[in-house]
Amino acid sequence: MPEIDPRALRSAFGSFLTGVTVVTTKDEAGVPHGFTANSFASVSLDPPLLLVCPGKFLSSFSVFESCGAFSVSVLAEGQEDVSTVFAGFEGDRFSQVAWSSDGQGVPTVDGAAATFSCRTHKVIEAGDHIVLLGEVVEFSSTGQRGLGYAAGQYFSLGLERAAAAAPVSRREVLAGAIIERDGSVLLEQTESGWRPLQLNLEGRTHVRRTLSEYLSAAGMPVILGKAFSIFEDRKRGAHYTYFHALAETDAPVGLGEYVPIAALPTLTFASEAHAAMLARYALEFETRNFALYVGDESDGDIHDLENGSR
Ligand SMILES: Cc1cc2nc3c(=O)[nH]c(=O)nc-3n(C[C@H](O)[C@H](O)[C@H](O)COP(=O)(O)O)c2cc1C
Numbered sequence: 001m002p003e004i005d006p007r008a009l010r011s012a013f014g015s016f017l018t019g020v021t022v023v024t025t026k027d028e029a030g031v032p033h034g035f036t037a038n039s040f041a042s043v044s045l046d047p048p049l050l051l052v053c054p055g056k057f058l059s060s061f062s063v064f065e066s067c068g069a070f071s072v073s074v075l076a077e078g079q080e081d082v083s084t085v086f087a088g089f090e091g092d093r094f095s096q097v098a099w100s101s102d103g104q105g106v107p108t109v110d111g112a113a114a115t116f117s118c119r120t121h122k123v124i125e126a127g128d129h130i131v132l133l134g135e136v137v138e139f140s141s142t143g144q145r146g147l148g149y150a151a152g153q154y155f156s157l158g159l160e161r162a163a164a165a166a167p168v169s170r171r172e173v174l175a176g177a178i179i180e181r182d183g184s185v186l187l188e189q190t191e192s193g194w195r196p197l198q199l200n201l202e203g204r205t206h207v208r209r210t211l212s213e214y215l216s217a218a219g220m221p222v223i224l225g226k227a228f229s230i231f232e233d234r235k236r237g238a239h240y241t242y243f244h245a246l247a248e249t250d251a252p253v254g255l256g257e258y259v260p261i262a263a264l265p266t267l268t269f270a271s272e273a274h275a276a277m278l279a280r281y282a283l284e285f286e287t288r289n290f291a292l293y294v295g296d297e298s299d300g301d302i303h304d305l306e307n308g309s310r
Contacts, residue, residue: 011151014150014151014152015150015151016150017148017149017150018038018040018148018149018150019038019040019074019075019113019146019147019148019149020036020037020038020074020075020079020083020146020147020148020149020154021036021037021038021040021052021072021073021074021075022034022035022036022037022072022073022075022082022083022086022109022112023035023036023037023040023052023054023064023070023071023072023132024070024071024072024073024099024106024107024108024109025060025063025064025067025069025070025071025106026067026069026105026106026107027063027067032094032106032107033060033063033064034060034086034093034094034107035054035058035060035064035086035087036083036084036086036087037052037053037054037072038149039051039052039053039129040052040072040074043133047121047135048135048136049121049133049134049135049136050072050116050118050133050134050136051131051132051133051134052072052132052134053126053129053130053131053132054129054130054132055128055129056128056129056130057128064130064132065123065130065132067120068119068120069104069105069106069117069118069119069120070106070118070120070132070134071102071104071106071107071108071115071116071117071118072115072116072118072134073108073109073112073114073115074112074113074114074115074116074146075109075112075113075146075147076111076112076113076142076144076145076146076147077113077144077145077146077147077156077157077158077159078147078156079109079111079112079147080147080154080301081097082097082109083147083154085097094107097109097110098110098111102115102117102138103117103137103138104117104119104137104138112142113141113142113143113144113145113146113147114139114140114141114142114146115139115140116134116136116138116139117136117137117138117139118134118135118136118137119134119135119137120132120133120134120135121133121134121135145157145158153301153303154301171237171238171239172200172236172237172238172239173200173201173202173203173238173239174198174199174200174201174238174239174240174241175198175199175201175207175208175210175211175240175241175242175243176195176196176197176198176199176211176240176241176242176243177196177197177198177211177215177222177224177242177243177244177245178196178228178242178243178244178245178277178278178281179196179197179215179220179222179245179246179247179251180244180245180246180247180261180285181246181247181250181258182258183260183261183262184258184259184260184261185258185259185261185264185278185281186220186247186251186255186256186257186258186259187256187257187258187259187267188255188256188257189256189257190270192270192271193267193268193269193270193271193274194259194267194268194269194270194274195269195270195271195274196242196274196278197215197218197220197255197256198240198242199211199214207241208224208243211224211243212224215245218252218255219249219252219255220247220249220251220252220255221248221249222245222246222247222248223245223246223248224243224244224245225243225244225245225246225290226243226244226290226292227241227242227243227244227292228242228243228244228277228281228290228292228293229241229242229277229280229292229293229294230242230292230293230294231273231277231293231294231295231296231297231300232295232296232297233271233273233296233297234296234297235297236271240273242277244290261281261282261285262282264278264279264281264282265279265282271297272297272298273296273297273298276297277293280293280302291303
């Protein structure tokens, strides 16, 4: 048998798409405890059973291992912040979110897609975790969509479906490059303000190759790097993918102007989304740790591919 590499195993487990829950209980002194868990599963309808797996590493492990009652709140789309609090906030997590007490006096997260109040049915020893089986004594469900989680990142089916369903005729698909050379970036000035070079793909696929060929043909060969920002500008009905790029030559006349990165905060940009993107670029340029933004013009996630999501 080949040896099991725990990191590879964790990553393989992570390919299973799950929801996100917050598991809560109260200790003997009445102090609430809670942690984020995606190890939730429904188990049985008759009797009504569910399970969740608290890790032995949890600071609240002994409380969950011996609790007589606990609750599970299934987080709704948009509750990423609640998940983050219950996955890592080191102070009083319950001071950071809105919550209520259920019929057993156990906290449940307000605004959750569903909550299940359980009596502990069984605790099963399971390696570095336990399996905590609960008998559901009370539950509620709002019909909201649950928040999704896969491969270390949150996803929202609602948002993704809405993006896919945006009327195609009103949707421009653009690709652009933030081209860097000696501490400056190449920008062009438009009527509405500055922006990096971009191209309307007009139905062409192979975004990276098309952009690269376009820039070469325009006399601006670049080394195209990682994607830096992928966003939907809903006001314009446009979808943008911007790449990081290094210039191989000076820019030909008429193809924009190199602006020192330090001067970016003084410019007026073509849109809010461009301003936010270049503000992040200027900040990340200081450490050269460029992350990837995925979202829309006002809200999204920053995926730091080297250090995990922010
Ligand atoms: C999406 C997600 C799912 C998680 N699932 C579990 C889980 O099923 N079991 C578990 O013990 N920890 C899980 N964790 C980690 C705990 O939430 C985290 O280690 C815990 O809140 C730390 O609490 P502590 O500081 O009190 O030890 C998960 C974290 C995230 C972000």
